[in-house]
Amino acid sequence: MALSDDQIRSLVRALSITREHEIDCSECLDMVAEFAERELASRPIPDALETVRHHLTRCGECREEYEALFTALKRMQEQEESEGRPD
Amino acid sequence: MRYRANLQHLRDVHRQIFDFRKEPIGFRWRFENVSSPHSDDREAALLELRLFMLKAVRAGLSRGPGTGDDFLEDVVQTAMIRILEHLDRFEGRSAFTTWAIAIALRVAFTELRRKHWNNVSLDELREKGAFLRGEVDSGPDPHESVARHSLIALMRQLIRTQLSPHQRDMLEAELNGMPHDEIAVQMRLTRNAVYKLGHDARKALRRALEAAGYGVEEVRTVFEGQEG
Numbered sequence: 001m002a003l004s005d006d007q008i009r010s011l012v013r014a015l016s017i018t019r020e021h022e023i024d025c026s027e028c029l030d031m032v033a034e035f036a037e038r039e040l041a042s043r044p045i046p047d048a049l050e051t052v053r054h055h056l057t058r059c060g061e062c063r064e065e066y067e068a069l070f071t072a073l074k075r076m077q078e079q080e081e082s083e084g085r086p087d
Numbered sequence: 088m089r090y091r092a093n094l095q096h097l098r099d100v101h102r103q104i105f106d107f108r109k110e111p112i113g114f115r116w117r118f119e120n121v122s123s124p125h126s127d128d129r130e131a132a133l134l135e136l137r138l139f140m141l142k143a144v145r146a147g148l149s150r151g152p153g154t155g156d157d158f159l160e161d162v163v164q165t166a167m168i169r170i171l172e173h174l175d176r177f178e179g180r181s182a183f184t185t186w187a188i189a190i191a192l193r194v195a196f197t198e199l200r201r202k203h204w205n206n207v208s209l210d211e212l213r214e215k216g217a218f219l220r221g222e223v224d225s226g227p228d229p230h231e232s233v234a235r236h237s238l239i240a241l242m243r244q245l246i247r248t249q250l251s252p253h254q255r256d257m258l259e260a261e262l263n264g265m266p267h268d269e270i271a272v273q274m275r276l277t278r279n280a281v282y283k284l285g286h287d288a289r290k291a292l293r294r295a296l297e298a299a300g301y302g303v304e305e306v307r308t309v310f311e312g313q314e315g
Contacts, residue, residue, distance in 0.1 A: 007263075011262060012303065013307060015293045018289040018303075022282075025278050034181040034185075037182065059282065061200070068192045069188060072192070075146040
């Protein structure tokens with residue numbers, strides 16, 4: 001297996017944040033809705049959801065989906081607020 | 088502990104639900120009717136959910152390439168099926184619609200990645216990565232510290248000796264930029280199994296580094312101290 005120095009560096013970085021227990025992508029999907037709502041509302045993230053945050057630092061695919069979810073929620077919230085404003 | 092979402096539980100959770108925004112109109116109505124096969128309003132609830140999800144997925148994907156109306160319709164259709172199949176996984180900790188949007192976006196991105204990586208095999212990726220890295224051995228870099236050179240050699244040795252062939256293949260694909268969805272297809276695994284393969288590989292390498300007398304943070308410092 002031939003890896004470049006940069007790839008080895010990326011791997012070492014990944015090792016430094018590796019935990020003994022990590023949730024997988026299905027478990028992340030089960031919890032990411034609650035995580036996104038809390039982040040959007042700037043509410044505290046309970047310990048049980050910190051596993052989601054950690055997974056998002058490790059998994060590029062879940063992070064990409066989370067960012068789209070956050071964007072969707074934010075835009076729809078802004079649209080609702082805009083529609084609620086008097087002319 | 089997972090438990091089936093029942094209506095009484097949802098009613099209890101509903102009272103505690105986040106107040107960060109006004110709940111989507113019909114939140115409780117949608118979930119109760121979508122999850123009740125005999126509800127007279129089920130069809131209307133499904134239609135309303137579908138329209139809501141179309142709007143949300145469009146907002147989340149930001150009209151990127153390949154995300155036209157036909158694509159969005161297909162995504163929402165697939166997502167609706169998954170939502171109905173997995174209603175028992177909804178625990179009421181978020182709005183039902185947020186949970187549904189998350190599923191739809193997963194469907195969308197999985198398909199987009201599939202299209203992007205279509206016909207790129209692990210072998211081709213390995214060859215392309217080797218070409219870009221300039222695999223011709225030009226000898227040791229005189230500017231590279233001895234410590235860093237030794238650690239690189241150690242990492243390569245540990246990858247070779249501590250990991251299974253599957254784990255090596257998975258890590259190599261991941262480090263060459265292949266998303267887990269695509270690695271899963273190429274290796275005939277599920278996305279979760281790919282994540283677990285990578286997680287097990289990382290734990291094995293971390294343990295092996297520590298057994299060799301190196302803390303991971305120490306190794307990271309040596310690498311990152313050489314940047315720039």
